[in-house]
Amino acid sequence: MPYFVRRLIMFVVVVIFAATLNFIIPRLAPGDPISSVLEELRARGQTVQAEDDIVAVYRERFGLDKPLHEQYISYLVNTLQFDLGYSISYFPQTVESALLNALPWTIGLLAVSTFMAFALGTLLGALLAWPRAPQFLQGLIPLFMLLSAIPYYLLALLLMYVFGFLLKVLPLGGAYTSATVPSLSLPFILDVIKHGILPGLSITLAGLGFWALGMRGTMVTIQGEDYLTLAEAKGLRDRRIFFGYAVRNALLPQITALAIALGSVASGAVLVEVVFNYPGVGWLLYNALRSSDYYLIQGVAFFLVLTVALAVLVVDLIYPLLDPRIVR
Amino acid sequence: MTQDVSLQVNNLRVHYHTQDQAVKAVDDVTFSLYAGERLGIVGESGSGKSTLALALMRLHKPPAKIEGGEVILGETDILKVNREQMRQVRWSEISFIPQGSMNSLNPVMKIKHQMSDAIKAHQQGWTQQKISDRISDLLGRVGLSNSIADMYPHELSGGMKQRVCIALAIVLEPRAIIADEPTSALDVVVQRVVIQTLNDIQQQLNAAMIIIGHDMGLMAQSVDRLAVMYAGKMVDVSPVSSFFNDPLHPYSQLLISSLPSPDEKRELTGIPGMQPSLLDLPSGCAFHPRCPIAVEKCRQQIPPLRQIEESRRTACHLVEEKLR
Numbered sequence: 001m002p003y004f005v006r007r008l009i010m011f012v013v014v015v016i017f018a019a020t021l022n023f024i025i026p027r028l029a030p031g032d033p034i035s036s037v038l039e040e041l042r043a044r045g046q047t048v049q050a051e052d053d054i055v056a057v058y059r060e061r062f063g064l065d066k067p068l069h070e071q072y073i074s075y076l077v078n079t080l081q082f083d084l085g086y087s088i089s090y091f092p093q094t095v096e097s098a099l100l101n102a103l104p105w106t107i108g109l110l111a112v113s114t115f116m117a118f119a120l121g122t123l124l125g126a127l128l129a130w131p132r133a134p135q136f137l138q139g140l141i142p143l144f145m146l147l148s149a150i151p152y153y154l155l156a157l158l159l160m161y162v163f164g165f166l167l168k169v170l171p172l173g174g175a176y177t178s179a180t181v182p183s184l185s186l187p188f189i190l191d192v193i194k195h196g197i198l199p200g201l202s203i204t205l206a207g208l209g210f211w212a213l214g215m216r217g218t219m220v221t222i223q224g225e226d227y228l229t230l231a232e233a234k235g236l237r238d239r240r241i242f243f244g245y246a247v248r249n250a251l252l253p254q255i256t257a258l259a260i261a262l263g264s265v266a267s268g269a270v271l272v273e274v275v276f277n278y279p280g281v282g283w284l285l286y287n288a289l290r291s292s293d294y295y296l297i298q299g300v301a302f303f304l305v306l307t308v309a310l311a312v313l314v315v316d317l318i319y320p321l322l323d324p325r326i327v328r
Numbered sequence: 329m330t331q332d333v334s335l336q337v338n339n340l341r342v343h344y345h346t347q348d349q350a351v352k353a354v355d356d357v358t359f360s361l362y363a364g365e366r367l368g369i370v371g372e373s374g375s376g377k378s379t380l381a382l383a384l385m386r387l388h389k390p391p392a393k394i395e396g397g398e399v400i401l402g403e404t405d406i407l408k409v410n411r412e413q414m415r416q417v418r419w420s421e422i423s424f425i426p427q428g429s430m431n432s433l434n435p436v437m438k439i440k441h442q443m444s445d446a447i448k449a450h451q452q453g454w455t456q457q458k459i460s461d462r463i464s465d466l467l468g469r470v471g472l473s474n475s476i477a478d479m480y481p482h483e484l485s486g487g488m489k490q491r492v493c494i495a496l497a498i499v500l501e502p503r504a505i506i507a508d509e510p511t512s513a514l515d516v517v518v519q520r521v522v523i524q525t526l527n528d529i530q531q532q533l534n535a536a537m538i539i540i541g542h543d544m545g546l547m548a549q550s551v552d553r554l555a556v557m558y559a560g561k562m563v564d565v566s567p568v569s570s571f572f573n574d575p576l577h578p579y580s581q582l583l584i585s586s587l588p589s590p591d592e593k594r595e596l597t598g599i600p601g602m603q604p605s606l607l608d609l610p611s612g613c614a615f616h617p618r619c620p621i622a623v624e625k626c627r628q629q630i631p632p633l634r635q636i637e638e639s640r641r642t643a644c645h646l647v648e649e650k651l652r
């Protein structure tokens with residue numbers, strides 16, 4: 001079977017498996033959602049009449065009276081069509097429209113800052129291990145070690161305190177100044193960038209150390225490879241040896257690490273969004289958890305799994321282009 | 329064989345600097361390499377032959393450091409030129425064939441790009457057509473089909489890779505080629521093919537070649553002169569026929585008597601003892617603890633590499649005295 005077909009099948013399996021877990025886990029808990037809502041009402045001292053009838057009607061409306069496998073199949077069909085149901089806390093908004101509203105913010109923030117951390121960290125890490133790079137770069141190693149040890153959200157709080165609270169040069173939170181109406185005008189875009197600097201910086205800085213140290217490690221190993229000696233013997237220019245022979249080969253494990261790290265990047269970003277009140281998917285998830293919005297939680301969780309699986313798929317499909325040995 | 333000197337090495341010293349002392353991996357080595365000649369350098373592991381090979385192209389890495397001497401290629405002492413000049417000398421004047429190991433080619437680059445890289449680094453004016461013509465010509469000369477150019481190293485066998493390395497070494501027709509154990513890690517049949525290819529190519533170009541190795545049998549068939557290294561020093565230099573018929577240095581004698589021969593049935597003798605550690609060399613001649621004929625003088629004075637005959641030089645007090 002061709003490589004990319006195998007990868008695609010893997011992707012579909014992962015997504016279905018994640019959706020299935022999403023279905024099973026809430027149903028493992030005792031009771032059902034309808035009676036727990038009524039339970040809550042009764043606890044507040046309200047009386048509920050004809051309780052059994054209500055439960056039966058709502059169970060039927062939500063399809064809870066059907067056998068489990070039928071529920072499962074209709075759930076799966078709906079989920080895979082991105083019909084994730086209604087959000088309880090944002091009613092009558094659907095889960096998918098809440099997600100779609102939050103998505104551009106998260107993608108903008110995450111994609112840019114993760115890419116920057118990866119690119120910058122990898123380049124700096126490569127230079128750290130390069131004998132002909134400036135010596136002062138060596139001084140960065142302890143800094144990178146420190147950065148890679150600090151969690152995203154802690155760094156976020158620190159940055160917020162220094163730049164938002166003490167210096168007051170950057171806004172404390174939000175994605176744009178609250179009074180403005182989102183548009184594609186230049187002032188609004190500048191406003192968005194200004195709001196994005198701190199959350200973006202905390203993700204970039206926290207990731208930088210990880211990527212730099214990883215790249216440095218691989219580069220050190222590659223220094224001893226015969227093909228680097230031969231490249232130098234060939235009289236190639238330093239820049240060519242560095243990018244074409246050393247970095248090009250050291251990049252391969254980095255790409256693998258990127259695929260693995262994407263999951264933790266997504267979850268780390270959740271907390272950064274909460275700290276900065278950034279209206280992305282993480283913030284959505286946080287609010288959904290606070291208001292026990294089950295459908296929204298399920299939707300966001302499923303969506304996060306989907307994103308990570310998709311990112312891994314993309315990395316998997318790019319990998320053979322980077323390493324010809326991988327296609328078998 | 330012409331007697332134009334392609335490469336002249338004078339008193340070359342390469343030391344590895346450890347924490348508290350310098351290890352003399354190449355100690356006062358002097359030799360000439362003539363145009364069109366094949367010089368073999370043999371020695372045990374750790375005798376400094378690979379360090380010498382790398383130092384000749386200034387490819388040695390710290391803690392190795394060239395402490396002194398001259399490496400004159402054509403007219404220039406390459407130990408005196410700057411980095412950029414050295415870069416230009418590499419490959420266009422002196423090229424390198426690595427050990428027949430699996431890792432000398434960049435695993436993520438097609439063969440043709442690894443070859444064109446070397447051309448582009450030295451020849452600006454070449455058209456794409458000229459480069460690809462050159463590559464297919466070279467691959468043909470080492471007995472590989474043109475389709476190899478579009479392959480990656482992992483798609484080739486060990487012997488094919490080594491022939492690619494040979495083709496690569498001659499893209500710019502250098503005046504000198506250094507082959508560092510070009511056939512190790514290859515099986516015996518492939519070894520022969522590779523050595524044959526190497527010899528053919530060398531004769532076509534009339535390039536000077538240094539072959540480094542420890543396979544005396546292979547050396548006997550493929551080089552014109554043989555130099556023996558022991559503990560960082562060159563101790564014996566001789567044309568290959570007289571080296572095998574009438575070895576001068578006691579170490580060379582023992583090396584040859586340790587080789588099996590189909591002509592005479594005799595007990596094979598090894599060389600007693602081990603090569604000394606470069607960190608703790610014996611006084612005088614470094615070989616004296618293992619030498620069957622060593623005398624008091626050998627323990628005290630280091631024998632210099634002296635001219636013994638027209639084309640033979642040996643570093644041994646006793647040989648020198650006997651012939652005087």
